Amino acid sequence: MTETIHSPAPHGKQMLSVQVYAHLRDAIMRGRYAPGAALKPQDLAREQGVSLAVVREALVRVVGEGLADRLPNRGFAVPSFSDQRWQDITQARRTVEPVVLRLSIEHGDLDWESRVRAAHHRLARTPTHAPEEGEHYSAAWAEAHRVFHRTLLEGCGNPVLLETFDRLWTASELARRWAAQRDPDRDAPTEHARLEEATLARDADTAADLLTRHLTTTGAALTATPHERGEDDC
Template sequence: MSEAELLPPGRDPTLATAVHRRLREDILSGRLPPGLKLKLRDLAESYGAGASPMREALSKLAAEGLAERLEHRGFRVAAAAPGQLAGLIRARVLAECAALSEAIRRGDAAWEDALVLAEHRLNRVARSLDPGRFTANPEWEAAHRQFHRALLAACGAPPLVAFCERLREEAGRYRALANTVAYPDRDVAAEHAAIARATLARDAPAASALLAQHYERTGAFVGADLGRHTA
């Protein structure tokens, strides 16, 4: 018997998955701000789904920590207090440095080639769409994600990589809420190059230290900007 045959009548797994994905993207991007009450009727109308797939999507978001279940009162978007950012950055440093050390130990020539290519592609894309003012470039953001994924790809622990990805998305939510896209007096490309060089040299302590500094610098900028927005 298939999974679809085991589902309750009227349950559409494809619709529930699509609604969950769209809600998740809207929370991570900041389009649905922290603390917003997620009213079932309004959401069903906005996302074109019935009550059953919408409840399932919200339950999944609550399990992921992106929504909060209110006792007898539905759901709301999870908080994103500036004070929580430091803990998130620390968790990301601990998890990704462990994964990077394993990737350096286990990685083969194909992994090295993929990392070199990811950095090359990142360097070829402009961070800003507008030379006169900093406007985030989605192509750069995608290449940036791929570079950081390439660093960890050889660690051989898919659950750890998935955890790192979840932390990355949560950190990205804070960045979106703070609207931080530029970092004065900081050369992000040079930071990426230094991380890549140490990684390819198989120097795990140096690569881990550089990756930690990279995230801590970003966290400091985002935290300061978020504090100004929420003050």
């Protein structure tokens, strides 16, 4: 049953828009809407008990993060599974992040090294699923994953590059979760462990190559057809 969002009196429409946005973003990220599913403002407004204007504001924010499309007929939808955007985002990340990682390895100090080790430790110890919540993924793991990848790059000391990472990460996180569902046998923990090891060894060439392959694997898993993956067609 869909939860209705109630309006807090002090901030009215603005607060409602923030709440609807957070609710919708979470629903998309948790896979409650299938790839390509329509996001109908009228239906969402009725389900959440808010005005159409509030829903449209929230949808525009979700579109801005790359988690929904605004269609030519002014409708909204979750991005399609095979949308070329995911490959464009993967290409952008493969171009930017290995370069930033090299800068981190060159300029990162001992405090940065400690944060990388701590971030990987948390990631490795956080369960990837939350069955007690009825979810196919763990929100805690997703956050630990983001922190690990960002911490690897923070040694670069360049806030503009880190802001670029933040934007690309948000846009690609939905694709990563879809890819994880399609490639359940992927050994991501080993990929992360090797990436940490090469980074802390200050082996820039190996670390950059491992990161490039890590990002490429996600993109490839997303676009592989069931036949290409050796699976039966559904």
